[in-house]
Amino acid sequence: MIEKKTAHLAIAILALAVTWVWSSPSFAAIAFTLTVTPSSISFPDANPSSVSQIPASATVLIKVRVTNGANQNWSVHLLANGDLLNSDGVSKIPIANLTWNATMTGRACTNGCTCVSGTMSATVPQDVIRGLGNTPNGQFNCNTNFLLNNQWGYNTGPYTQTITVVTASP
Amino acid sequence: MKNIWKILMTITVVAGAALILSTAAFAASDSKTLTINATISARAELVLAPTTINFADNSPTTVSSVSADNPVAVTARVRTGKATAATLTVASANDLTSGSDTIPISAVSWTASGAPFIAGTLNKASAQSGATFGNGSGTYNGTYSFFLANNWTYNTGSYSATVTYTLTAP
Amino acid sequence: MTVIIERGLTVDLTEQKTTKQSAISKSSVKPLDESEQQIHLRRKEENMKNNSRPTGTLLSILAAMVMVAMMAGSTLFAATQTLTINATVSARAELTLSPSTISFADASPTISPTIAANSTVAVTANVRTAANSKATLLAAVSGDLTSGGDSIPASNVSWTASAGPFIAGTLNKTTAQSAANFANGSGSYNGVYTFTLANSWSYNTGSYAATVTYTLTAP
Numbered sequence: 001m002i003e004k005k006t007a008h009l010a011i012a013i014l015a016l017a018v019t020w021v022w023s024s025p026s027f028a029a030i031a032f033t034l035t036v037t038p039s040s041i042s043f044p045d046a047n048p049s050s051v052s053q054i055p056a057s058a059t060v061l062i063k064v065r066v067t068n069g070a071n072q073n074w075s076v077h078l079l080a081n082g083d084l085l086n087s088d089g090v091s092k093i094p095i096a097n098l099t100w101n102a103t104m105t106g107r108a109c110t111n112g113c114t115c116v117s118g119t120m121s122a123t124v125p126q127d128v129i130r131g132l133g134n135t136p137n138g139q140f141n142c143n144t145n146f147l148l149n150n151q152w153g154y155n156t157g158p159y160t161q162t163i164t165v166v167t168a169s170p
Numbered sequence: 171m172k173n174i175w176k177i178l179m180t181i182t183v184v185a186g187a188a189l190i191l192s193t194a195a196f197a198a199s200d201s202k203t204l205t206i207n208a209t210i211s212a213r214a215e216l217v218l219a220p221t222t223i224n225f226a227d228n229s230p231t232t233v234s235s236v237s238a239d240n241p242v243a244v245t246a247r248v249r250t251g252k253a254t255a256a257t258l259t260v261a262s263a264n265d266l267t268s269g270s271d272t273i274p275i276s277a278v279s280w281t282a283s284g285a286p287f288i289a290g291t292l293n294k295a296s297a298q299s300g301a302t303f304g305n306g307s308g309t310y311n312g313t314y315s316f317f318l319a320n321n322w323t324y325n326t327g328s329y330s331a332t333v334t335y336t337l338t339a340p
Numbered sequence: 341m342t343v344i345i346e347r348g349l350t351v352d353l354t355e356q357k358t359t360k361q362s363a364i365s366k367s368s369v370k371p372l373d374e375s376e377q378q379i380h381l382r383r384k385e386e387n388m389k390n391n392s393r394p395t396g397t398l399l400s401i402l403a404a405m406v407m408v409a410m411m412a413g414s415t416l417f418a419a420t421q422t423l424t425i426n427a428t429v430s431a432r433a434e435l436t437l438s439p440s441t442i443s444f445a446d447a448s449p450t451i452s453p454t455i456a457a458n459s460t461v462a463v464t465a466n467v468r469t470a471a472n473s474k475a476t477l478l479a480a481v482s483g484d485l486t487s488g489g490d491s492i493p494a495s496n497v498s499w500t501a502s503a504g505p506f507i508a509g510t511l512n513k514t515t516a517q518s519a520a521n522f523a524n525g526s527g528s529y530n531g532v533y534t535f536t537l538a539n540s541w542s543y544n545t546g547s548y549a550a551t552v553t554y555t556l557t558a559p
Contacts, residue, residue, distance in 0.1 A: 040425075043427040045428045054427075056425075091471045091525070146425070148427055155470055163423040165420065165423055168418060169418075
């Protein structure tokens with residue numbers, strides 16, 4: 001009989017605890033839906049004497065949808081996986097030569113969402129979108145125009161690198 | 171079987187040509203011109219060494235022609251057009267004088283070694299030619315050897331005269 | 341390219357929501373009458389007798405899992421995308437000479453055996469080439485300096501260079517001369533050439549000219 005009561009009590013306490021945790025804003029599981037389009041961009045060759053910064057072949061649209069994010073700060077950041085690497089296996093273009101200008105597109109975000117311009121890093125994640133709480137209009141969109149600093153010092157060849165786009169909340 | 175080889179050979183040749191063409195297409199070059207101008211003007215330079223010569227006293231009976239103590243080295247440098255010739259004139263406006271006594275300047279003559287220098291006799295009435303240059307520029311070296319026609323009529327004294335050599339590059 | 345969080349966590353969330361909904365539906369069930377309650381309680385007691393330990397254990401495990409998942413949820417609900425960056429860099433060469441004309445003034449060969457040009461020539465060579473290849477810079481003169489029928493040998497014109505990779509040299513009308521020793525790879529180089537003319541009395545008077553073509557090649 002003691003065992004039954006103990007079991008019931010445990011269940012009740014657990015149910016209460018779970019209910020409390022579930023309803024507590026501080027423990028609410030903020031959820032993100034992230035879309036990056038296109039998934040690949042290119043920089044064509046250009047004369048560094050006339051084009052100091054090469055615009056990418058396409059504007060990258062970053063869409064983020066935040067749910068369960070009441071009163072929580074969140075961000076979308078970019079982190080390069082290294083410098084731009086030449087197929088020759090030797091030459092590199094420092095990733096800090098990659099910058100972007102991010103501007104809001106579509107419906108505005110009333111919770112202080114902002115698109116953030118910046119310079120790429122392979123060591124420190126750089127914010128491209130910042131916000132607070134849920135995205136009230138469903139999702140928040142930033143048009144991100146990437147630019148590559150053009151320099152005579154770059155050896156010839158094709159270069160490539162991947163950038164990880166990640167959502168984060170403290 | 172022959173046909174297959176023929177096709178393979180054709181493919182190889184075409185691929186090779188394409189490879190060569192594609193390699194050539196990767197090279198880049200730029201050319202600039204530098205114009206070099208030089209101005210050469212008419213110019214003349216004459217060097218005589220030494221600039222003073224002396225005739226020692228001698229018996230006219232034994233030494234009818236007294237040699238100067240030194241020959242005179244002459245260097246003429248001229249720049250002129252390829253169709254024009256420089257000139258070298260020798261002018262002596264006065265006779266050799268010693269107080270009120272004189273020795274006629276025409277008593278002084280010279281021989282020359284080294285073309286285009288020529289022999290001559292001083293003349294106070296008209297300048298004499300000291301060289302016969304060919305057309306165009308050049309540097310010329312020679313020697314003048316001077317002589318004084320000795321005569322019992324000369325009064326004793328220390329005589330002197332100045333002769334002016336003028337090299338002209340037209 | 342849409343990624344919606346991590347699958348396992350989505351399941352956790354769903355389960356949490358389902359639990360909440362079932363709790364609400366239980367509270368809205370119509371009350372049972374007394375006999376039914378007794379039967380229900382008896383059945384329940386019997387069930388508890390038979391299954392109290394396994395059910396309790398199961399619930400405890402489930403509760404623990406739910407709590408752990410909830411506590412960890414805030415950091416695990418991240419979405420990740422990858423963006424690939426490609427860049428093309430092609431061979432390219434750009435040469436600048438300034439000024440593009442220099443002059444040698446007349447001077448006495450006796451006083452000035454060599455004549456400096458009226459100006460130095462600033463040279464900028466920008467090259468893009470592969471990491472294992474090097475650019476070249478050649479100076480080719482079309483012929484001697486000429487003035488009508490007169491000429492001054494081109495080989496009487498020489499130059500010095502202020503710094504590497506640019507090098508000194510002498511014009512040669514038969515063979516283009518190297519004017520720089522580049523290292524492998526791309527780069528941007530600045531330097532200064534200083535030209536001199538060997539002076540000579542043999543030059544006939546006149547206005548002489550020659551054209552030197554500098555060719556920068558990035559292989």
